[in-house]
Amino acid sequence: MQDLHKEADNARNYLSKIAKFAEAKFDEHLPPESDVPCNLHKAMRYSVFAGGKRLRPGLAYAAFELFGGKGDSIWKATSALEFLHTFSLIHDDLPCIDNDDYRRGKFTAHKQFGEATAVMSGDALCVIAFELMAKTGNAKAVEILAQKLGTYGMIGGEMTDIDCEGKKVSLETVDYIHYHKTAALIEASLVIGALLAGAPESDIKKIEQYGKSIGLAFQIVDDILDIVSTTEELGKDAGSDVASGKATYPALIGLENSRKKALELYEDSLKPLAEIKGDTSILKSIAAFIILRVK
């Protein structure tokens, strides 16, 4: 475990470094608040700059570096990925969905700007993300992004998550939800970073497999944190999963077994990495960071 903590620290430093660059690009890629419709642009910026680890940009950049990517196109992709993540959070927090008041220690978009503006700011972030990804000139990257995001990806997972609230569900269904709701966009980040770097198809499959394992691990750890943390520590409503009867690993197999499962997934994630030529050490560190994630 000592080694894992060292790995996690390593990842934390890397992610902070990439986050700094990525955030400067978010600012460049988002419309200024002074442009009409000002309040909508303000709402988009409020949610994007509410904080966060910028994990998806970090993963995309790590994959891009691993496969020797050159040039600026990756920063369009990192903005697109973070904007899509933000879009999904804004819509998930809506009163008609999760009805959450806090996110990252601040009011959620609809609490701060009203529901109409929240819906529209999510829509606008989704659209601008596709614009940025299209500006890489890589139509295949746009296509993959949409697939990972759509009803066979993230949105499919979110919808099933909503539909299953308060119902007794199998571990298989929980896996379906997590793989789609959470892992899909993490996979997309890695695949798109690799694709923009010109990685071979076989390596893209491997890095996608790594993403699938850390994506599920990420969600399990998130659900553990929802139980063991306070609202203050989380920056969002703690205990909300239990309160709304969400389908989670801790709810189905308990906290201790959930921790074990996360550790297993960490081990699983390293296997495809070992088959890739090149320095995958930072991705290994990020996997450790994910399972040891604390505020």
Added chain:
Amino acid sequence: MQDLHKEADNARNYLSKIAKFAEAKFDEHLPPESDVPCNLHKAMRYSVFAGGKRLRPGLAYAAFELFGGKGDSIWKATSALEFLHTFSLIHDDLPCIDNDDYRRGKFTAHKQFGEATAVMSGDALCVIAFELMAKTGNAKAVEILAQKLGTYGMIGGEMTDIDCEGKKVSLETVDYIHYHKTAALIEASLVIGALLAGAPESDIKKIEQYGKSIGLAFQIVDDILDIVSTTEELGKDAGSDVASGKATYPALIGLENSRKKALELYEDSLKPLAEIKGDTSILKSIAAFIILRVK
């Protein structure tokens, strides 16, 4: 006026013909209801197949034909355009925005499937539209689509429309709203059809200009119809603009002047068409159809 009616009939026949092809493609491009999440796929299909003139697919196809386009890519674009139009209607109808119960004579998505599914089905239609557009392999088409749709396009117009409800606004603001909320996606349809056909940049500018005029005309006629029609005739809540204090031409300059303005815009739309080499007669007919639009 006799001639205009003949033109409009001509356009109606053309649009019906294209709609038949386009709708067969919608069916092919939308996930089947039997796929998980079934209810979400059902909701997406419900809204897409609720009817409509399929004006945007018709315009895209007409532009594609005008510039000698060949191949199947146009049908991915026509689906993308109609799915985006549907996405915008679903979100606009939401209780937190226009709060409309009826659309095309049927319950709106949120009345039929609940708000969470309505939000998600809109999101999913937006995402699948970008997937389809990316599948044309034309990254530029994706970029233009996103620009016409984003905060400097359709979404910007919608947001300003919401923000101006119940307020006294200038004709300049009404123009801003209409050009963005309505004309932008109509322009996108024409530009993308032309782009996929390989039209020269100068012709693309002209067809965009035509789209701007008919787009504004379309919205003015829509707002006239909202006043002079019954809910049954419209298939949606009649008189809702006046009730909610919407910024419209009839509200600002009266019905008669609004009709005159629509006719002027029809004349304006013909000018850029006259400068394009090739047979623009069907686009001329569609302009007539738009200003003479009846149920």
